[in-house]
Amino acid sequence: MSQAANGKHAGPEFETLVAWWLGELPAAEAEGIEEHLFACAHCTRRLEVLAALGLGIRAAVSGGMLHAMISKGFLETMRAQGLRVREYQVEPGGRVECTIKAEDDAVVSRVRAPLAGVKRLDALWRIEAGGRVEELRLEDVPFDPAAGEVFSLPMAATHLRKMPAHTATMRLVAVEEKGERELGEYVFAHTPG
Amino acid sequence: MHREGLGLEDAELARRIAAAGERIDAEAESQLYRRLAPRVRLYGLRHLRDPHAAHDLVQQVLLTTLERLRAGKVREPERIASYVLGMCRMTVLEIRRGAWRRETLLETYGDTPEAVEAPEPLALDAEKLAGCLEALAERERSVVMLTFFSDKPADAVGAELGLAAGNVRVIRHRALGKLRECMGVGEP
Numbered sequence: 001m002s003q004a005a006n007g008k009h010a011g012p013e014f015e016t017l018v019a020w021w022l023g024e025l026p027a028a029e030a031e032g033i034e035e036h037l038f039a040c041a042h043c044t045r046r047l048e049v050l051a052a053l054g055l056g057i058r059a060a061v062s063g064g065m066l067h068a069m070i071s072k073g074f075l076e077t078m079r080a081q082g083l084r085v086r087e088y089q090v091e092p093g094g095r096v097e098c099t100i101k102a103e104d105d106a107v108v109s110r111v112r113a114p115l116a117g118v119k120r121l122d123a124l125w126r127i128e129a130g131g132r133v134e135e136l137r138l139e140d141v142p143f144d145p146a147a148g149e150v151f152s153l154p155m156a157a158t159h160l161r162k163m164p165a166h167t168a169t170m171r172l173v174a175v176e177e178k179g180e181r182e183l184g185e186y187v188f189a190h191t192p193g
Numbered sequence: 194m195h196r197e198g199l200g201l202e203d204a205e206l207a208r209r210i211a212a213a214g215e216r217i218d219a220e221a222e223s224q225l226y227r228r229l230a231p232r233v234r235l236y237g238l239r240h241l242r243d244p245h246a247a248h249d250l251v252q253q254v255l256l257t258t259l260e261r262l263r264a265g266k267v268r269e270p271e272r273i274a275s276y277v278l279g280m281c282r283m284t285v286l287e288i289r290r291g292a293w294r295r296e297t298l299l300e301t302y303g304d305t306p307e308a309v310e311a312p313e314p315l316a317l318d319a320e321k322l323a324g325c326l327e328a329l330a331e332r333e334r335s336v337v338m339l340t341f342f343s344d345k346p347a348d349a350v351g352a353e354l355g356l357a358a359g360n361v362r363v364i365r366h367r368a369l370g371k372l373r374e375c376m377g378v379g380e381p
Contacts, residue, residue, distance in 0.1 A: 014366075014369070015362070015366050018365065018366070018369065019346075019362075020239070021239055022340065022344070022345070022346045022347070023346055024346045024347060034236065034278060035275065035278065037232060037235070037236075038232050038236075038274040038275065038277065038278045039274050039275075044231055044232055044235065047235050048231060048235065048314065048315045049315065049373065049378045050369075051235055051238055051314070051315070052314070052315040052316060052317045052378070053317065053322075053341070053369065053372055053373070053376075053378075054341040055244070055316075056316075056317045056319060056322040057322070057326065057337060057338060057341040057342060058341060058342050059319055060319060060322060060323045060326060061338055061342045063319065063323075065319070065320075065323035065326075066323060066326055066327065066334070066338065067327075068331070068334050068335050068338055069331060069335060070335065070338070070339070071335075071339065071353035071354060072353070073339075073343070073349075073353040074338065074339055074342065074343060074353065077342060077343040078342075081342075138331050139330070139331060140330065140331055140332055141331045141332070141335075142331065142332050142335045142336070142354040142355070142356070143354070143355060144353065144354065144355040145355055146355070158323070
């Protein structure tokens with residue numbers, strides 16, 4: 001139970017509302033939450049915030065405003081929801097000529113890597129454009145060790161479409177107790193669409 | 194479980210509408226509609242996963258409720274919130290069975306006056322939210338993206354990211370807390 005700032009409200013924890021929203025609760029508990037929601041202004045407001053965040057996150061993904069390492073299932077959901085996704089595949093030591101066209105909503109790179117036994121994976125980016133170099137380290141990116149690949153989703157709308165021709169190099173490294181072990185280097189040679 | 198102040202006001206408005214009958218207490222109807230609409234919309238979003246379908250649910254359920262209140266067909270106006278929840282459950286079942294038609298709603302209530310317009314739902318600044326999402330740790334961002342873009346529970350998200358469901362819930366809880374704080378929409 002949660003306590004509101006005014007000290008009067010004792011309703012479900014926010015995490016319980018999230019669980020209800022995502023269909024994680026047993027039917028009887030979910031029905032109890034619904035009955036409470038229909039009689040509680042405080043929880044209605046909390047749920048409105050959650051709904052707005054959910055819709056906002058969906059809009060940010062659809063609008064190409066985010067970068068992330070995604071899963072194969074996420075890529076399939078993007079397509080199922082009508083997004084037009086340009087896809088590239090690259091092996092360790094490989095190079096891919098890539099672009100984003102006006103008709104594309106997103107670009108996803110399937111990056112092959114030997115992930116078996118890897119506990120923590122970092123992605124190190126080096127982007128060279130117009131004589132400038134930017135380096136970025138994405139720490140502890142999520143991955144499925146059994147998949148043998150990770151899926152990189154760059155920011156299409158706010159980044160990729162505005163970039164001139166450039167080269168981006170990504171190194172995947174396994175972070176282990178003894179230090180770091182490189183799993184592969186991948187070169188993305190981007191030209192504007 | 195304490196319930197914060199909706200029931201009494203809802204009940205009073207429902208009683209006024211029922212007492213007015215065909216003379217129509219427009220102010221009470223408008224107030225009750227505006228109070229109940231967010232709850233019905235959220236229920237619709239949760240069960241139908243579609244903002245347009247949730248909007249239709251609001252109209253269908255609340256316009257029917259007002260009609261029945263006027264006609265004296267709601268036995269316990271003081272329990273109007275429970276009555277509306279029951280209507281929501283029944284209508285969502287009809288929608289899922291394909292037994293509900295939007296055209297019927299338009300034919301029945303097409304000329305509904307603006308007096309029963311629903312309040313605008315909370316909308317967040319998209320660019321600010323994108324910035325807040327970018328500020329999350331990689332794992333946190335992936336978890337909330339998978340959760341809310343795909344409407345997936347923790348076990349399904351965990352299966353795709355090689356994480357235990359409990360771990361996903363912890364990451365999700367932490368990420369949502371950061372997002373609410375970043376957006377200035379924390380616990381009221």
